[in-house]
Amino acid sequence: MDIRLDGRVAVVTGGSKGLGLAIATRMAASGADVALLARRADVLEAAREAVGRTARGRVLTVACDVSKAQDTARAYEEVMAGLGRVDILVNNAGTSQTGAFTTITDEVWQADLDLKLFAAIRLARLVWPQMEERRWGRIINVLNIGAKAPKAGGAPTAVSRAAGMALTKVLAGEGAPHNILVNSLHVGLIESDQWVRRHAQAQGQTGQSYAGFLADMGKGVPMGRVGTAEEFANVACFLASDAAGYVTGTAINVDGNLSPVM
Structure with a gap:
């Protein structure tokens, strides 16, 4: 199947390295204009060059910290000024923050929720009106398999990711009448x-x-x-395309059957 995203505009957070870079590269090669968001401008520039080698559309980079509301709003305005619209939002920014429960301070909890949950909430809220107006949108929340099957010592990541899965289902229900499709992809052991x-x-x-x-x-x-980052990116690209036009509200493991939960 040749997945095409011609004429679409995608925003990928955490887009300068790893899974985010792989997703941005795959979507750009499939014809989408792509905006990469991450904190470090120097790393973003290297990512822009890497994505640009196979891109069929425009590639924009915006340095920002999506855990901060004002920075997120500024980045959104830069994307709109540079690319004019957002059709696809990939909420990928995050780290794997874990530890023994009694050692996790309020500050660590809050930082984790700001980066992994509130960033997705704020960006979805920003792009939602235009997606609703055009009756076309895709939101993909990158989570991990701990969201479904958390283990001891897995906080705060497992908790924030589980909240992200609940957010996905809520948004899928509200978006379905407007053809805004919302899904989550759950990382197992991926390069x-x-x-x-x-x-x-x-x-x-x-x-x-x-x-x-x-x-x-x-x-x-x-x-x-x-698994490889490219294999993960292939699934994200499918979900972002018209080929996945009847897929919403799902939580898909990309994990080689590592998770005990479907």
Whole structure:
């Protein structure tokens, strides 16, 4: 199936690295104009160049911190000024913040919710009126499999991600009459920037190659390997397209059957 996004405009938060960069690259190659949002301007510039190699449309970068309401509003205005509309919103910004429950302070809880939940709420609220007016929109919330099957020590991430899944279902119900389709994608073990960082931190002690590091992680996955960012991006691109015109309110695992919950 040739997935096309010609004439669409997509916004991808956390778009400078990892899954966000892969999603932006896939959507741009499929014909969409794409805006990449992330905090660091220098990293965004490198991402813009990477996406631009295969892009068929315009590529815009906006440096912002989506955990902050004013910065998010400013970034939205820059996107509108540069690209004129938003058809597809991918809420991908986030980190994997976990710890023993009694060690997690109010400040850590609030920061996690601001980045992973309120950023999605605010951006969805900003793009919603234009999607409703045009009777076409796609919102994809990137979560993780812990949202469905949280483990001990998984807070605050599992909690904020579970809230993101509830938000997805609420928005899907409100958006369905207006052809605004809202879904969530749940990450299992997928190659991303966080694993590059963790390997670098451990390499001094283990001397293990990155390929060996990923191979060891993949042993715990039923499919026997870690997924690629491109595989994840392919699913996101499908959900953003007309080919997924009757798919909304779903929470799709992209995890090689790692999650015990469908």
